[in-house]
Amino acid sequence: MNTNGHGFITSSQFQQGVLLLKQPLLPVVKILQFLYLTGPFTNVSSLVEEFVEPIEIGNALYKNPTEMLRPFTSLLQNMERIKNPQEPAFHILDEDLRPLESLEAVELWIAHNLVTQELETINTLLCGPCHCTICCIGPDSSMSQLFFEIPLHESEISLFKIPAVSTEESKTHTSLLEPPLYHNNRPFYEAEPNLFHWQTGWSLILPKESSCPHLSESGACRIYTERPETCRRPQIFPYVLERNPDHDQEKEGKTIPAYIKRKKILAIWDCPYVRALKGEIATYAEMCELEPVFRENKN
Numbered sequence: 001m002n003t004n005g006h007g008f009i010t011s012s013q014f015q016q017g018v019l020l021l022k023q024p025l026l027p028v029v030k031i032l033q034f035l036y037l038t039g040p041f042t043n044v045s046s047l048v049e050e051f052v053e054p055i056e057i058g059n060a061l062y063k064n065p066t067e068m069l070r071p072f073t074s075l076l077q078n079m080e081r082i083k084n085p086q087e088p089a090f091h092i093l094d095e096d097l098r099p100l101e102s103l104e105a106v107e108l109w110i111a112h113n114l115v116t117q118e119l120e121t122i123n124t125l126l127c128g129p130c131h132c133t134i135c136c137i138g139p140d141s142s143m144s145q146l147f148f149e150i151p152l153h154e155s156e157i158s159l160f161k162i163p164a165v166s167t168e169e170s171k172t173h174t175s176l177l178e179p180p181l182y183h184n185n186r187p188f189y190e191a192e193p194n195l196f197h198w199q200t201g202w203s204l205i206l207p208k209e210s211s212c213p214h215l216s217e218s219g220a221c222r223i224y225t226e227r228p229e230t231c232r233r234p235q236i237f238p239y240v241l242e243r244n245p246d247h248d249q250e251k252e253g254k255t256i257p258a259y260i261k262r263k264k265i266l267a268i269w270d271c272p273y274v275r276a277l278k279g280e281i282a283t284y285a286e287m288c289e290l291e292p293v294f295r296e297n298k299n
């Protein structure tokens, strides 16, 4: 690992994150799936409980696979859809928008959700020791961007005691549409941080030289344990599937959500731990049979 003189690399929390990055769970899940599909097993949960022997894959040692897999049992039970077809819970298309066979669709569904949960833990362990606030502030004066945006779920709006703009006009706009939405007679990004309800959902807009209202002077998040989902999942992102509501299906009054196959992991180069762990992130993606994509966000 290239330490670049970063002190955070020696912290035990950071090392715990690196350890998880070096032993992704997905390769073990693939073995479990192979045994389930080729053996006489009728349910996945009992197979998970039999996975007690250590497994070595490449340089990774999984000392107790059952302990590691058990928290994901309900997700892994989606494998049972392959042996016993059920009502569809998701609709997955390839990049040419053709529906995937159920085996590949189930594999990708499990991979996306497993990697999402695993990366949330890893990102949290790696971010804390960096004492960095890049994700919580707007662009500085040297940057070309006019604002940064933090997407929010509707249920997260109440975390922020700042003006929330939800008008017919905002709901037919997106933050990137030209000309920009005007609010109080000026472009929406020329104000204090506000919440906006766009066509695509809610977001917190951080204008230039601003910071999130929950960022304390010491650089800590004041609502850390309740922080929004977007704040929990920087800066190594799962991109195994991409949600695409345009292809949702309606069946018996229920919406079956559509996704497009991408099979990638995105890592944002602005982040100090991404720069320090480039090799480890690439190996993580490779072990999960995903393509690592590194890119810069803020410039």
Ligand code: SF4
Residues within 6 Å of the ligand: 135, 136, 150, 212, 213, 214, 215, 216, 220, 221, 222, 223, 224, 227, 228, 231
């Ligand atoms: S809610 Fe917390 S983690 Fe999210 S942007 Fe604000 S200060 Fe940062």
Ligand code: SF4
Residues within 6 Å of the ligand: 126, 127, 128, 130, 132, 133, 134, 135, 136, 234, 235, 270, 271, 272, 273
């Ligand atoms: S850029 Fe990385 S280290 Fe900095 S706050 Fe964001 S996730 Fe944490």
